[in-house]
Amino acid sequence: MPDPTCQFRFCTPHRSGKWYASLGAAQQQAGAIGAGYLEARTGMFQPYCHTRLETR
Numbered sequence: 001m002p003d004p005t006c007q008f009r010f011c012t013p014h015r016s017g018k019w020y021a022s023l024g025a026a027q028q029q030a031g032a033i034g035a036g037y038l039e040a041r042t043g044m045f046q047p048y049c050h051t052r053l054e055t056r
Helices: 023-033
Strands: 008-011 036-038 045-047 052-055
Touching: 008 023, 023 036, 023 045
Parallel strands: none
Antiparallel strands: 008 052, 036 045
8 A cells, every 4th residue: 555645746857846645646747847748548657858756
């Protein structure tokens, strides 16, 4: 079972996303900062180069 206090966000060298309670929510919003995109056909997240996932 995932830790309910864990949060996720994606960061690029120049921008950081908001913190989200689930990885899926962070992936869906990553496009807003240019960190990657959610592939519509497969539903998989495709990060751009130099994108990193942060957790807290």
